[in-house]
Amino acid sequence: MIAITLNINDRDYEVMVHGGEMLVDTLRGLGFTSVKKGCDTGSCGVCSILMDGKVIPSCSLFTMKAQDHKILTIDGIEEKAREIGQFLLEEGVDQCGFCTPGLIMSIVAMAEDLDVYTEESIKHYLVGNLCRCTGYEGQLRAIKRYLEVS
Amino acid sequence: MKIKEYRQPDSLKEAYKLINENKKAMLVAGGAYLRLQKREIPLAVDLSGLGLDYIIEENGCLKIGAMTTLRSIEVDDYCIGELNGVLSNMVRQIASLQLRNIVTIGGSICGKYSFSDMLPTLIVLDSTLRFYKAGEMSMDDYLEMDLKNDILLEIIIDLKQVANVKYLKKTYKEYSLINVALAKKDDRYRIAVGARPGRGTYAKLASKILTTEKDIDKACEILIEELSFNDDYRVSEDYRKSITQTLLKEAYKEMVV
Numbered sequence: 001m002i003a004i005t006l007n008i009n010d011r012d013y014e015v016m017v018h019g020g021e022m023l024v025d026t027l028r029g030l031g032f033t034s035v036k037k038g039c040d041t042g043s044c045g046v047c048s049i050l051m052d053g054k055v056i057p058s059c060s061l062f063t064m065k066a067q068d069h070k071i072l073t074i075d076g077i078e079e080k081a082r083e084i085g086q087f088l089l090e091e092g093v094d095q096c097g098f099c100t101p102g103l104i105m106s107i108v109a110m111a112e113d114l115d116v117y118t119e120e121s122i123k124h125y126l127v128g129n130l131c132r133c134t135g136y137e138g139q140l141r142a143i144k145r146y147l148e149v150s
Numbered sequence: 151m152k153i154k155e156y157r158q159p160d161s162l163k164e165a166y167k168l169i170n171e172n173k174k175a176m177l178v179a180g181g182a183y184l185r186l187q188k189r190e191i192p193l194a195v196d197l198s199g200l201g202l203d204y205i206i207e208e209n210g211c212l213k214i215g216a217m218t219t220l221r222s223i224e225v226d227d228y229c230i231g232e233l234n235g236v237l238s239n240m241v242r243q244i245a246s247l248q249l250r251n252i253v254t255i256g257g258s259i260c261g262k263y264s265f266s267d268m269l270p271t272l273i274v275l276d277s278t279l280r281f282y283k284a285g286e287m288s289m290d291d292y293l294e295m296d297l298k299n300d301i302l303l304e305i306i307i308d309l310k311q312v313a314n315v316k317y318l319k320k321t322y323k324e325y326s327l328i329n330v331a332l333a334k335k336d337d338r339y340r341i342a343v344g345a346r347p348g349r350g351t352y353a354k355l356a357s358k359i360l361t362t363e364k365d366i367d368k369a370c371e372i373l374i375e376e377l378s379f380n381d382d383y384r385v386s387e388d389y390r391k392s393i394t395q396t397l398l399k400e401a402y403k404e405m406v407v
Contacts, residue, residue: 002156019153019194022185042182042249043323054221054251060182061252064156065198106248127322128246 004067008032009076015063023049023058023066027073034074034101038130045129048102049073055109057128074101077108084108084146091142095133103129107143117147152190158199162282162301168195170299177301179217179257182249202256202303205229210309212237216256216302220244223255233275234405236313236333240271245323256302262293262349265325269293269350270342271315274333278306290352311335314405316397317345327385330397332405337361341373343394347382366402370395 001016008030017026024047027035035058036046042060049058050072074081084104088094103126110125122143131139156178159165169175175193178184202217205226212228220241223229229237244250244267258268259279269289277289282301313333317326326345333340339360344350356373359365374391381387 019156020151020185020191041186042245042252045246045248048248051251055248056251057246057248060185060249062153062156062178062181062185062194062196064158064196065181067158068199124242125247128248 002064004064006063006066006071007069008071009073010070017063019062019064021063023061023063023071026063026066027058027071032073032075036098036101038098043128043130044099044102045106046099046102048105048129050105050109053109053112055106072105074104080108084142087142087146088139091138091145093131093134093138093142099129099131099133103131103139107146111147111150117144119144122147151185151187153194154190154192156194156196158196160199162200162303165195165197165200166282166299166301168193169301173299177260179254179260180219180252181257182252183257183261183263197256197301207232207309212307212309214255214305214307216259216304217254218256220250220253220255220258221247224250232309233307234312234314236271236275236315236331237307240267240315240331243267243317243319243322255305259289259292259305260302264347264349265345266350267315267317267326267329267344270329270331270344271313272305272307273342273350273352274331274340275307275311275313276333276335276340280304280306293349293351308335312405314401316401318393318397328390328393328397330394330401332398332401334405341369341398343373343377346377346379346390346394348378348380351377353377360402363402363406366399370398373398 003016006013024037038044038046040059042057047058048055051069081104106126106129172193176191178194178196202215204215206213224238224242272289278286279292280286280303284300311333315331317329319326329344331342339357341353341357342350353373353376355376356369360369379387379390
């Protein structure tokens with residue numbers, strides 16, 4: 001085991017990790033269970049978090065690589081998450097909710113990253129966030145509305 | 151994936167020493183594909199923090215650091231504006247944007263993955279790879295040799311050429327069923343095909359035949375004879391051969407226009 005420091009939601013955490021440990025497991029071990037564990041292969045996006053503002057699947061990053069970076073989970077953006085969540089709710093996208101934290105993290109990154117939004121650019125950005133409930137149409141409507149007002 | 155010891159060296163010298171002192175050591179670039187493997191590694195040597203994340207233009211060449219992520223390539227002005235935008239276009243359909251924020255160009259090259267869309271593109275661009283000890287070598291030479299315990303530093307691509315890459319996949323996030331890359335430099339074409347399902351390979355004879363539009367049918371014929379194609383659980387050999395020819399024609403047509 002190796003002792004490292006992780007900066008999560010602007011707070012430093014001293015943690016013991018093993019070399020092959022993935023960030024999703026470390027985060028969940030620290031109590032950040034909003035970071036879901038789904039496919040565990042980098043495909044589904046439910047474990048999405050931001051590292052230095054860039055959205056990544058935390059199941060595909062060795063925890064050791066997260067040192068000296070700023071990790072942001074949905075717990076660190078409660079107000080913004082609630083705001084985006086309201087748009088999702090209004091469009092009926094609040095079904096099982098398992099993908100929602102990861103989706104919201106991708107929306108946050110997208111809002112910072114893209115200057116111009118088109119339906120194509122939104123879809124391109126969110127291709128890594130799978131949802132087995134909604135069929136994506138409601139999500140797309142909600143995201144467009146959120147981006148318009150933000 | 152079990153890793154007994156995980157090291158993050160401060161210098162290339164130290165990284166090189168570590169992988170050469172322990173023959174079972176493994177270099178870690180992005181690590182996204184490595185983590186999918188069920189194996190035990192005694193020593194992982196992480197190349198983050200060694201200054202290998204850059205894209206610069208120098209003397210008419212594009213130099214891409216081995217630790218540059220695919221997302222950085224996707225949005226880089228040079229990668230969008232030069233070489234018909236082939237580098238940006240090629241990476242923007244690989245996996246998801248989230249994963250492209252982790253996966254590096256160096257890891258993709260050194261993994262020599264058979265499904266890679268990147269290898270055929272870099273092959274036709276006649277890319278030069280620069281290693282810490284072995285120095286510079288062509289992409290073609292590197293793919294044929296078994297270079298171990300060295301560190302890829304950067305990929306060098308001559309900007310005075312045009313290129314195109316075509317691929318077929320059932321869904322956006324899937325690996326390509328076949329991919330075909332084509333480049334033109336000084337009136338000479340280079341063709342490479344990957345996911346056959348074998349690794350991306352330069353098609354020497356077909357490339358030589360192709361000089362003008364009237365040669366494209368002949369080049370297609372030679373291409374499917376020259377390279378090996380096989381069945382896998384996703385698609386048949388015959389289908390791959392047929393699609394390869396179609397994709398080459400499309401790539402040529404788009405590039406000429």
